[in-house]
Amino acid sequence: QVQLVESGGGLVQAGGSLRLSCAASGRTFSTYAMGWFRQAPGKEREFVAIIKLSVGSTYYADSVKGRFTISRDNAKNTVYLQMNSLKPEDTAVYYCAATAARNIVIFTTSSYDSWGQGTQVTVSS
Numbered sequence: 001q002v003q004l005v006e007s008g009g010g011l012v013q014a015g016g017s018l019r020l021s022c023a024a025s026g027r028t029f030s031t032y033a034m035g036w037f038r039q040a041p042g043k044e045r046e047f048v049a050i051i052k053l054s055v056g057s058t059y060y061a062d063s064v065k066g067r068f069t070i071s072r073d074n075a076k077n078t079v080y081l082q083m084n085s086l087k088p089e090d091t092a093v094y095y096c097a098a099t100a101a102r103n104i105v106i107f108t109t110s111s112y113d114s115w116g117q118g119t120q121v122t123v124s125s
Contacts, residue, residue, distance in 0.1 A: 002026045002114040004096045009119030012086055016123070020081040022096030022116060030100045034079045036070065037109065038092035038121075045095065047107040051079060059106060064090075086123045093118040 008020040024031065035050035049060045049070040058070050069082040079096065097112035104111035 002028055002031055002098045004098060004114055004116035006094065006096045006116040006119040009094060009121045011122045011124065014086060014088055014123055014125050016086050017082070017084045018086065018121060020083070020094055020096075020119060020121075022079045022081075024077040024079070024098060028077045031098045032100055032102050033104075033106075034072065034096065034098045035106065035112065036079075036081050037095045037097055038090075039095065039118075040089075040092040043092075045109055048094070049081060050106050083121070086121075088123045088125045091121060091123050093120050 002024050003026045005023045006020060008018060010018060012018055031053060033050055033052045036048040037045045038048050039045040047061050048064055049068055051058045051070045051072050053072055053074060067085045072079045095118045096116040098114040099112045
């Protein structure tokens with residue numbers, strides 16, 4: 001099992017930036033990819049971004065493409081989500097997720113083995 005701890009959330013004005021971090025511990029050697037999801041009040045958890053840890057390839061939801069950047073530091077077992085040009089509609093609890101599986105549907109929460117506790121991001125207008 002992999003344990004994930006997110007940090008870096010907070011309150012920011014529209015147009016501002018935040019960087020989220022997700023530190024992994026435990027059986028990290030088995031992790032193939034890590035991603036970020038978010039969940040706004042009254043809505044389902046939705047995919048934001050994913051990165052494959054070995055090759056660094058990434059994929060983003062259309063709603064964040066060009067504004068968010070996912071990256072990793074394998075030596076620190078940490079994945080980051082740099083969020084720029086934030087909008088009020090980005091307000092949500094952001095969750096880090098990890099998977100050991102290689103052939104997954106990246107948009108589906110059930111594809112991921114481990115989850116963090118979430119960190120709140122609030123963007124004011």
